[in-house]
Amino acid sequence: MSFNVLNRRVHYWASFIISIPLLIMILTGVLLQVKKQWTWVQPPELRGTGTAPAIGLAEILTSVKQVPGMHVSSWDDVNRIDVRPDRGLAKVWLQNGYEVQVDLGTGAVLQTAYRRSDLIETIHDGSFFGGDWTKLGLFLPTGVTLLLLWLGGMWMWWVPYGAKRRIRRKRAKASQIRAAVLLALAATALACRPAPATDTPAPATPDSAVIVPLVGNWSVSTGGEGTVVTGDATQWDGQPRPDALSAGARLFGVTPPASFEANVTAPGAFPIAVDPSIGTFTGGTLSVDFKLVDGESDQIAGLAFDIRPTGEYLYVRYNTRDDNVALWRFAGGERARIADGTDHRRLPLDTWHSLTMTLDGTSLSATAAGDLRLRYTLDSPVDGRVGYWTKRDSITSFRNLRVQ
Numbered sequence: 533m534s535f536n537v538l539n540r541r542v543h544y545w546a547s548f549i550i551s552i553p554l555l556i557m558i559l560t561g562v563l564l565q566v567k568k569q570w571t572w573v574q575p576p577e578l579r580g581t582g583t584a585p586a587i588g589l590a591e592i593l594t595s596v597k598q599v600p601g602m603h604v605s606s607w608d609d610v611n612r613i614d615v616r617p618d619r620g621l622a623k624v625w626l627q628n629g630y631e632v633q634v635d636l637g638t639g640a641v642l643q644t645a646y647r648r649s650d651l652i653e654t655i656h657d658g659s660f661f662g663g664d665w666t667k668l669g670l671f672l673p674t675g676v677t678l679l680l681l682w683l684g685g686m687w688m689w690w691v692p693y694g695a696k697r698r699i700r701r702k703r704a705k706a707s708q709i710r711a712a713v714l715l716a717l718a719a720t721a722l723a724c725r726p727a728p729a730t731d732t733p734a735p736a737t738p739d740s741a742v743i744v745p746l747v748g749n750w751s752v753s754t755g756g757e758g759t760v761v762t763g764d765a766t767q768w769d770g771q772p773r774p775d776a777l778s779a780g781a782r783l784f785g786v787t788p789p790a791s792f793e794a795n796v797t798a799p800g801a802f803p804i805a806v807d808p809s810i811g812t813f814t815g816g817t818l819s820v821d822f823k824l825v826d827g828e829s830d831q832i833a834g835l836a837f838d839i840r841p842t843g844e845y846l847y848v849r850y851n852t853r854d855d856n857v858a859l860w861r862f863a864g865g866e867r868a869r870i871a872d873g874t875d876h877r878r879l880p881l882d883t884w885h886s887l888t889m890t891l892d893g894t895s896l897s898a899t900a901a902g903d904l905r906l907r908y909t910l911d912s913p914v915d916g917r918v919g920y921w922t923k924r925d926s927i928t929s930f931r932n933l934r935v936q
Contacts, residue, residue, distance in 0.1 A: 539684045553674040560656035567649045575645035580620030581637030595639045699925050744779045748803025762929045763803045763922040772797035784841040795843025798865030806919035813918045819888040820933040824881045827926035834921030838914035847921045850900040857906040873906035
């Protein structure tokens with residue numbers, strides 16, 4: 533099991549296990565935060581006369597004994613004393629939970645009120661329930677677990693963020709190199725003044741009979757491995773394709789609606805290319821061979837289906853972060869996870885594997901490499917085109933996309 537999968541499972545179960553003591557810690561912590569502002573929690577501090585004590589402990593006890601209803605007869609009835617010389621005040625905390633504030637200058641009783649902050653503190657650290665047993669055996673592990681969850685959460689945030697930073701630096705460096713090369717070529721051209729070329733071939737474009745790219749950089753090659761379709765994020769600057777709208781019109785036979793353009797040009801759009809040889813897919817079995825080549829944060833391969841004129845679609849994918857098959861939806865310019873397969877296994881790179889999806893009505897099953905499985909029931913039937921999907925930081929090759 534990969535570290536990222538383990539981290540997510542630890543988050544899931546640890547959050548449930550510590551939910552009750554953590555809720556108590558949060559609620560009591562909020563009360564303690566406002567104890568100076570809420571007199572129900574802690575009585576307000578009054579101000580005595582002077583800034584130096586003029587009476588001693590005996591006089592303080594005598595003053596407290598005289599308070600009606602407190603039933604103070606000796607020091608045994610006193611929990612502790614908080615002396616505040618700067619306010620001319622001594623706060624006497626009694627065993628019965630009350631607080632008596634005594635003027636250090638005159639010995640007069642300034643205020644008597646019930647003090648709840650000490651009780652709330654014992655609930656907050658767990659000692660209220662069973663002393664040190666619950667404090668050290670339950671609430672302390674809850675705090676340590678919360679710290680581990682924070683560290684794990686920061687890790688899950690940093691991995692994709694760090695990967696995006698590396699991609700941006702890599703693309704910026706590549707742009708600088710291209711600019712330097714173009715400058716050097718331009719300078720050479722001006723110096724040498726060569727005759728204009730008349731037989732320069734046009735730039736290579738993907739074979740339109742094999743794929744219709746909507747987002748990202750895609751290429752088609754033929755050779756010993758057959759016809760191979762490759763999505764290469766390292767060759768993509770992250771900008772929308774200028775031919776996306778014409779590609780949508782070709783695929784769906786109508787001018788795409790505004791939602792199509794919004795989806796294929798959204799900042800959260802991922803590389804996707806449609807196979808024009810496969811028409812509308814409503815059910816059956818889709819299968820494709822994929823090879824994970826490279827990737828900044830993980831390596832990933834997806835089989836897209838139910839691709840609509842709105843630019844929305846579903847896809848099943850395998851990746852080396854979770855090591856499983858999962859079902860996702862892309863809509864509104866963002867992707868959302870729908871379901872995860874329970875089987876996990878790390879597939880090797882630069883090796884061909886199979887990804888298969890079978891759809892019977894709304895019942896969906898998917899398999900990667902023969903033993904990584906997923907089952908799910910869709911909310912509604914599908915009715916769209918099919919194609920290839922990959923991530924913004926991955927290089928993935930596909931071949932033999934077929935429907936049965």
